[in-house]
Amino acid sequence: xxxxxxxxxxxxxxxxxxxxxxxxxxxxxxxxxxxxxxxxxxxxxxxxxxxxxxxxxxxxxxxxxxxxxxxxxxxxxxxxxxxxxxxxxxxxxxxxxxxxxxxxxxxxxxxxxxxxxxxxxxxxxxxxxxxxxxxxxxxxxxxxxxxxxxxxxxxxxxxxxxxxxxxxxxxxx
Ligand SMILES: C[S@@+](CC[C@H](N)C(=O)[O-])C[C@H]1O[C@@H](n2cnc3c(N)ncnc32)[C@H](O)[C@@H]1O
Numbered sequence: 001x002x003x004x005x006x007x008x009x010x011x012x013x014x015x016x017x018x019x020x021x022x023x024x025x026x027x028x029x030x031x032x033x034x035x036x037x038x039x040x041x042x043x044x045x046x047x048x049x050x051x052x053x054x055x056x057x058x059x060x061x062x063x064x065x066x067x068x069x070x071x072x073x074x075x076x077x078x079x080x081x082x083x084x085x086x087x088x089x090x091x092x093x094x095x096x097x098x099x100x101x102x103x104x105x106x107x108x109x110x111x112x113x114x115x116x117x118x119x120x121x122x123x124x125x126x127x128x129x130x131x132x133x134x135x136x137x138x139x140x141x142x143x144x145x146x147x148x149x150x151x152x153x154x155x156x157x158x159x160x161x162x163x164x165x166x167x168x169x170x171x172x173x
Contacts, residue, residue: 007035007158008035008158009035009036009039010035010036010089010113012089012111012113012151012165012167013036013039013087013089013111013113014039015167016109016111016148016149016167017039017040017043019085019109019148019167019169020040020045020084020085020109021084021085021105021107021108022044023044023045023046024045024046024083024084024085024105024108025045025046025047025048025081025082025083025084026040026045026046026047026048026083026084026085026086026087027047027048027049027050027078027083027085027086027087027103028040028047028048028049028050028087029050029071029086029087029088029091029096029100030050030051030052030071030088030090030091031049031050031051031056031057031066032051032056032057032090033056033057033058034049034056034057034060034064034066036087036089037049037057037060037064037066038060038061038064040087041061041062041063041064042061044063045063045084045085046063046065047063047064047065048064048065048067048078048081048083049064049065049066049067050066050067050068050069050071050077050078051066051068051069052068052069052070052071053068054066054067054068071093071096072093072095072096076099076103078103081103082103082104082105082108083103083104083105083108084105084107084108084109085104085108085109085110085111086100086103086104086108086109086110086111087111087112088100088110088111088112088113088114089112089113089114090113090114090115091114092114092115092130092131092132094140097140097141098144101141101144101145101170104145104170105170106170106171106172107169107170107171107172108169108170109148109167109168109169109170110141110145110166110167110168110169110170111166111167112137112164112165112166112167113163113164113165113166114130114132114163114164115130115131115132115161115162115163115164116131116132116133116134116136116152116162116163116164117131117132117133117134117162118131118154118162119131119161119162119163121162122159122160122161122162131162132164134152135152136164137150137164137165137166138150138166141166141168144170145168145169145170145171146168146169146170146171147166147167147168148167148168148169149165149166149167150164150165150166150167151163151164151165152164152165153165
């Protein structure tokens with residue numbers, strides 16, 4: 001997938017920040033240039049940010065711990081760690097989804113937004129491997145997380161794209 005260095009923080013991510021436990025640890029998966037990690041750190045969260053190319057994220061602020069890891073070839077870089085929220089945008093590696101769910105603390109939330117089938121009409125990504133099938137994010141969390149909100153839509157801003165978006169919470173034990 002191409003990187004989107006110039007994008008502002010996602011409106012979907014911003015919408016659900018109020019649900020994250022104040023001061024909690026937040027994980028930004030495939031963080032790229034760190035648009036969400038920076039925002040979350042500014043809001044007082046302790047942020048773990050991971051990407052295979054950490055050079056994309058220049059000058060991470062003090063509240064961000066940036067880790068270089070290949071999430072598709074290497075071991076999970078946060079074994080045993082639990083997060084108050086996990087944010088994933090514009091990235092999809094299906095086998096990682098159960099690991100992300102396991103890494104949520106009770107009450108923790110998963111905020112996910114990425115491209116869906118139909119996006120090929122607008123440009124990249126157009127490879128079905130990187131595009132969610134209808135309902136796929138819902139299926140991925142079924143029985144594990146309680147869905148707060150889900151959308152499957154075409155947006156015009158910040159650029160035309162077919163997206164799925166999910167916010168889901170891990171129930172307290
Ligand atoms: C389209 S960018 C999205 C970046 C960021 N999440 C955002 O929305 O601004 C996709 C990111 O996934 C990262 N990535 C791709 N494959 C990866 C892998 N196997 N392990 C870790 N990061 C990966 C890329 O380096 C890139 O930063």
